[in-house]
Amino acid sequence: MTIRHGISENKLQIILQLIQVFLVGLTIGMTRTVIPGLADTEFGLGSQQFLLLTSFVVVFGVVKAIMNLLAGKLSDTYGRKRVLVTGWVVAIPIPLMILYAPSWNWIVAATLLLGVNQGLCWSMTINSKLDLARLNQKGLVNGINEFSGYAAVAIAGVITAYIVDFLGARQGLFIFGVVVIFLGLISSIFSIKETMPWAKLHQVGVTPATHQSLGKLFIQASWHDKVLLSLNQAGLVEKFTDAMVWIFLPVFFLSKNLTLIEGSAIVSVYAVVWGGSQLITGPLSDKIGRKVLIVGGMWICGLGLLSIPYTNNIFLWTLEAGVIGTGMAMLYPTLGAAVADFAPVESRGTLLGIYRFWRDFGYAVSALTLGMVAQMTQVLIAPFLLASTAMILSGLYVLIALPSTQIQK
Structure with missing residues (x-):
């Protein structure tokens, strides 16, 4: 078998990997608007019990962050495909746990899985595409991967809202x-190739560096290297935006007497714009650099969040959701590509895993912080103000710390 790098040279596997991340996006998308509503209608968590409401996102964030940190090492040892298949196997109990959950704790346990x-699964889809692609296609690869995943998140949110309207939330x-999980598992077993041979070919001609442990790389990326620190903190803080959309927007729209389908439609605009625009912003960052898109995206998200509680009609909320989605499209694939720019080739996979750890640990930090603020103030506008401020300040830090000239590998 001849191994060549490039998206066009490996288009069939790229397409199959895009289908994989689409199915992964559908899996999380089914929880985005229905679960917050389920908390109230099925388990009696009133809109004032904000800390209990955010608990499922806190657990999700901690677990996903740890998995991101370990996924790179696991895939280097056991292969990308085995890790991908394992991720689908772990998901099998989730629908059953939701269907038969006697208490909210079962929902929290399901989100752990x-x-x-x-x-x-998400880590393996992007790692495999980066293995298959050329090194100068990092932005494009991140863009198409996140487009496929977050388009699925949007679609799942709308579809499940309609299904739930007919069949009930649990069913x-x-x-x-x-x-979705059955399709993901079967297709990962029978259609996906192991991409480790492509990954190893990337390192041909690269001078081996002194081996560094995960702990040393973690400290370097999280503290000593100020560039990677700025990118990791931005990855963490941008989850304040996504946590707001996941937890508080559905509750906010229900408090404004919107139906679940109307609220889901607005939230889906955020995900559709986010996903679709990454087809533009990913490759654009390869041309104009990462910094302007990261900083601009952080600030646009912050201003978009700030505007939502001060408007009061579906058209403006939909427009604001699109604006926030645009900001996320600017920053999200660009952050990952920037980490790849500034990471040495021989430790790129591990440093990307560390970035993804901090990024998804942001779910836990943001959900817990926003929930505490909402619980203490008993005012739904408070988390909007906090999230907006965090996004703007984080963008300012990136503006100061990140060099304008990117390191091309």
Whole structure:
């Protein structure tokens, strides 16, 4: 078998990997608007019990962060495909746990498994595409990967809202989840190739560096290297935006007497714009550099979040959701590509794993912080103000710390 790098040279496997991340996106997308509503209607968590409401996102964030940190090392040892398949196997109990959950704790436990699934499967889809592609296609690869995943998140949010409207929350999520997870598992076993040979070819001609342990690389990326530190903190803080959309926007829209389908449609605009625009912003960052898109995206998200509680009609909320989605499209694939720019080739996989750890640990930090603020103030506008401020300040730090000239590998 001849091994060549490039998206066009490996288009069939790239397409199959895009289908994989689409299915991964459907799996998490089914929880994005229905679960917050389920908390109130099925388990009696009133809109004032914000800390309990955020608990499932806190657990998801911690678990997914740990899985991201370990996924790179696991895939280097056991191969990308085995880790991908394992992620789907772990997801099998999720629909059953939602269907038969006697208490909210079962939903939290289901999201724990969801965090494992997302951390292993999503990481493997992007790592495998980076293995297959050329090194100067990092931005494009990140863009198409995140487009496929977050387009699926949007689609799942709308579809599950309609299914739940007809069948009920538990039954609707059960049927949708079983179909998606079965397709993901079967296709990962029978259609996906192991891409480690492509990964090893990337290192041909690269002078081996002194081996560094995961712990040393973690300290370097999280503290000593100020460039990687700025990117890692931005990855963490941008989850304040996604946590707001996941937890508080559905609750906010329900408090404004919107139906679940209307709220899901608005949230889906955020995900569709985010996903679709990454087809532009990913390759654009390869041309104009990463910094302007990261900083601009952070600030646009912050201003978009700030505007939502001060408007009061569906058209403006939809427009604001699109604006926030645009900001996320600017920063999200660009952050990952920037980490790859500034990471040495021989430790790039591990440093990307560390970035993804901090990025998804942001779910836990943001959900817990926003929940505490909402619980203490009992005012739904408070988390919007906090998230907006965090995004703007984080963008300012990137503006100061990140060099404008990117390191091309």
